[in-house]
Amino acid sequence: MSSPRVLLAILLSAALTASCGLDEEPTASPPKKPRKTAEAVKAASGCDEAGDGFESDVKLVRCLTEKFWVKRFKDAGGTYQPIKRFIAYRGNRAPSSATCAGEKAEPENAFYCSDGHFIAYDVDWLKSMYRQIGDAAVYFVIPHEFGHSVQAQLGTEFKYNVKLELQADCYAGATLAGLVESEELEFEDGDDEELIANLEEVGDPTDEWWEPDAHGTPEKRMKALVKGLEKGVDAC
Numbered sequence: 001m002s003s004p005r006v007l008l009a010i011l012l013s014a015a016l017t018a019s020c021g022l023d024e025e026p027t028a029s030p031p032k033k034p035r036k037t038a039e040a041v042k043a044a045s046g047c048d049e050a051g052d053g054f055e056s057d058v059k060l061v062r063c064l065t066e067k068f069w070v071k072r073f074k075d076a077g078g079t080y081q082p083i084k085r086f087i088a089y090r091g092n093r094a095p096s097s098a099t100c101a102g103e104k105a106e107p108e109n110a111f112y113c114s115d116g117h118f119i120a121y122d123v124d125w126l127k128s129m130y131r132q133i134g135d136a137a138v139y140f141v142i143p144h145e146f147g148h149s150v151q152a153q154l155g156t157e158f159k160y161n162v163k164l165e166l167q168a169d170c171y172a173g174a175t176l177a178g179l180v181e182s183e184e185l186e187f188e189d190g191d192d193e194e195l196i197a198n199l200e201e202v203g204d205p206t207d208e209w210w211e212p213d214a215h216g217t218p219e220k221r222m223k224a225l226v227k228g229l230e231k232g233v234d235a236c
């Protein structure tokens, strides 16, 4: 990590602490709840990956995320539909199987496609974030895309795309918190900094929230993620 990014992370972290503390007593101390992603600790039922490297982390987080939603849907009296395909593609050489509603998969992206109910990701891009930022990149990006698959199943609609994106961020946070609660993942020192760095990478550089491709600024995305982490799915 270069020092400017570290500085930014500290600034963002401070801003978050300030905004999160508004409802409670104003304090300069860090939030009590860990705002972090996760490191796999053990192989759990059906998800027998060690989570000890990029490929393994990707497989594990996919499995655990679906496990989380299967239970969540069941508890609510519904049935979660697992995605049909999980496609890794390389940069601008995406296979036709990753084409979504006639649009070819773009480099440096991950997406959920409701037309076909699948998730595809540029493996080179995800891996480079994993290397540069840390495993939190994978533990955020994949649950975020599954968040879109949940929205599709629930028929969620918003007037502005940015709302869908921020809700998917919130769902990602809720997923991670749920998996930590069920002791399938645990937080690791530095995960929060990694997450902030990841959102800095994937967040919008400017706040043109009305644009159809808007995802939200890193600050807004972090707030949505923290909401899910602290308050769970229902708060999303």
Ligand SMILES: [Zn+2]
Binding pocket: 144, 145, 148, 165, 168
């Ligand atoms: Zn998204």
